[in-house]
Amino acid sequence: MKTYRIYALILRFIYLFKHSYDRITDAFYWPVIDLIIWGLTSSFFMAFSPNASQIILIVLSGQMFWLIVWRAQYEITVNLLEELWNKNLINIFVSPIKFSEWITSYIIVGIIKVAFSFPFAMLVAYLLYKIKIVFFGWYLIPIIILLFMTGWWVGFFVAGIILRFGTKIQTLAWTFVWAIGPFAAIYYPVSILPGWAQKIALFIPASYVFEGAREIIYNGYTDPSKFYISFIINLVYLILSIIFLYSSFKKVLEKGLIKVY
Amino acid sequence: MAVLQVKNLTKKFGSFTAVDNISFELKEGEILSLLGPNGAGKTTTIQMLLGVLTPTKGEVYYFDKDLTSNREEILEKVNFSSTYTQLPGLLTVGENLSFISYLYNIENRKQRINKIVEIFRLKKLLKEQMKDLSSGQLTRVNLAKAFINYPKVLLLDEPTASLDPETANYIRNFLINEREKFNISIIWTSHNMAEVEEVCDRVIFINKGKIIADNTPEKLAKTIEICHVELNIPDGLKRTIEICQNQKVIYRLAGRNIIVDLKEKEIPEFLKSLMDKGVNYDQISIDKPTLEDYFLQVAKKN
Numbered sequence: 001m002k003t004y005r006i007y008a009l010i011l012r013f014i015y016l017f018k019h020s021y022d023r024i025t026d027a028f029y030w031p032v033i034d035l036i037i038w039g040l041t042s043s044f045f046m047a048f049s050p051n052a053s054q055i056i057l058i059v060l061s062g063q064m065f066w067l068i069v070w071r072a073q074y075e076i077t078v079n080l081l082e083e084l085w086n087k088n089l090i091n092i093f094v095s096p097i098k099f100s101e102w103i104t105s106y107i108i109v110g111i112i113k114v115a116f117s118f119p120f121a122m123l124v125a126y127l128l129y130k131i132k133i134v135f136f137g138w139y140l141i142p143i144i145i146l147l148f149m150t151g152w153w154v155g156f157f158v159a160g161i162i163l164r165f166g167t168k169i170q171t172l173a174w175t176f177v178w179a180i181g182p183f184a185a186i187y188y189p190v191s192i193l194p195g196w197a198q199k200i201a202l203f204i205p206a207s208y209v210f211e212g213a214r215e216i217i218y219n220g221y222t223d224p225s226k227f228y229i230s231f232i233i234n235l236v237y238l239i240l241s242i243i244f245l246y247s248s249f250k251k252v253l254e255k256g257l258i259k260v261y
Numbered sequence: 262m263a264v265l266q267v268k269n270l271t272k273k274f275g276s277f278t279a280v281d282n283i284s285f286e287l288k289e290g291e292i293l294s295l296l297g298p299n300g301a302g303k304t305t306t307i308q309m310l311l312g313v314l315t316p317t318k319g320e321v322y323y324f325d326k327d328l329t330s331n332r333e334e335i336l337e338k339v340n341f342s343s344t345y346t347q348l349p350g351l352l353t354v355g356e357n358l359s360f361i362s363y364l365y366n367i368e369n370r371k372q373r374i375n376k377i378v379e380i381f382r383l384k385k386l387l388k389e390q391m392k393d394l395s396s397g398q399l400t401r402v403n404l405a406k407a408f409i410n411y412p413k414v415l416l417l418d419e420p421t422a423s424l425d426p427e428t429a430n431y432i433r434n435f436l437i438n439e440r441e442k443f444n445i446s447i448i449w450t451s452h453n454m455a456e457v458e459e460v461c462d463r464v465i466f467i468n469k470g471k472i473i474a475d476n477t478p479e480k481l482a483k484t485i486e487i488c489h490v491e492l493n494i495p496d497g498l499k500r501t502i503e504i505c506q507n508q509k510v511i512y513r514l515a516g517r518n519i520i521v522d523l524k525e526k527e528i529p530e531f532l533k534s535l536m537d538k539g540v541n542y543d544q545i546s547i548d549k550p551t552l553e554d555y556f557l558q559v560a561k562k563n
Contacts, residue, residue, distance in 0.1 A: 008363030019351040086349045095364035096336040256314040
């Protein structure tokens with residue numbers, strides 16, 4: 001892998017971010033709106049059940065952690081769409097860039113964006129509700145890594161579908177990740193899901209992370225095995241999703257990159 | 262020495278054969294034109310030469326190395342420009358050239374970008390977003406992008422389309438000079454036959470996915486035997502028409518002018534027969550067959 005080529009694509013998306021009001025809105029406006037609405041809703045619920053003192057922390061930390069999954073997958077799928085909308089994929093692949101460098105650049109762009117929008121959301125949560133996400137301490141590291149992994153495999157899987165079928169199914173770039181949301185148990189425990197949904201949640205690695213995060217809020221610690229299980233499932237899905245994306249890319253090369261849009 | 266060798270290249274889309282078992286070479290410093298009617302297989306061929314379309318069969322070698330297994334090394338020395346592809350519209354010209362430059366291992370990156378900007382007259386456009394440029398300006402940016410990595414082989418798909426005549430001429434001269442200075446090899450597609458005759462050393466004519474001719478533009482034009490002889494006849498036009506009819510020669514009238522289609526060797530005899538009948542002409546022009554005549558004849562046949 002050549003770092004200058006990865007840097008080229010990162011630069012391309014940083015330039016885009018600078019010019020695109022859509023992207024700036026996605027990075028800052030929506031997270032703040034979500035925090036305000038969910039924070040106020042949680043405060044309202046707390047007024048009825050004062051014993052549930054942790055409710056704001058559970059809901060807002062869930063919301064902010066989900067931001068990592070959403071942002072990581074969004075940077076893969078929407079950046080791919082950007083290339084298709086601009087018919088730019090051919091300009092990239094007539095250069096010596098490798099497939100691995102291409103997807104690495106998407107991953108790094110996602111990390112950079114999270115590095116800006118997550119602390120921003122943390123600051124807003126603190127200013128509005130005095131919620132400190134640093135409360136999670138060192139647990140934040142595995143939580144963030146595992147949620148990134150979830151975002152990446154979702155992103156690569158959706159990108160593979162978009163490459164095969166083109167922009168006519170571009171809505172998946174925004175919507176698909178929400179399909180796993182209910183099973184990820186972002187705001188509520190897996191135990192309140194119906195039986196069949198609990199079985200699905202077993203295969204959703206983010207569900208272990210959110211369960212663990214809630215345990216930390218209640219008890220100050222969690223069983224690390226939750227994170228190990230999440231890591232293993234994430235890793236398997238990540239490998240499968242990259243294989244799927246690569247096979248979609250090969251398939252596209254059979255009809256020509258110029259014809260994908 | 263061949264910098265590019267194409268061996269038995271074939272591309273099928275389902276039952277449709279877009280490119281049918283073509284083989285050719287591009288020599289160092291050569292400008293080769295791929296010509297053919299729309300849908301002949303030119304763009305499909307170029308895509309396979311760039312590695313962005315997988316051939317059904319056949320091989321592509323650059324600098325004696327197989328493209329599939331040496332893609333990274335080869336594409337450092339190859340580039341491409343087409344009027345039919347775009348660079349990101351929201352990015353400025355400067356930003357596009359900057360990010361593209363990082364896709365290649367270029368020494369003195371800033372210096373190279375400045376040079377390219379100067380050559381393609383882009384200084385005033387550097388801060389303009391691509392979406393705001395005219396089609397001619399876009400073509401110039403695309404060409405600048407194609408030159409950014411000091412390519413040894415360039416694939417240009419209609420490089421002067423959308424350019425005004427002065428800029429098109431400037432770009433043609435620039436490309437010819439670059440070839441002379443750096444021995445760049447170029448594959449050039451165009452629908453401007455006069456341009457191809459002026460710039461290209463060799464023409465490969467593709468039709469229905471097959472190579473039907475491979476020669477210099479002059480030699481291809483010479484395969485058309487008919488010249489257009491235009492005569493201005495102040496007196497004796499009726500007699501001239503009679504001569505044409507008697508000799509079964511194709512002609513058409515344009516005022517006091519008559520345009521006669523003749524083989525080159527038949528011209529002296531035809532002019533003598535005019536003199537014998539006392540026909541005087543005060544102007545004569547003979548248009549020798551061009552590449553365009555060849556193109557039209559092939560297109561007509563198919």
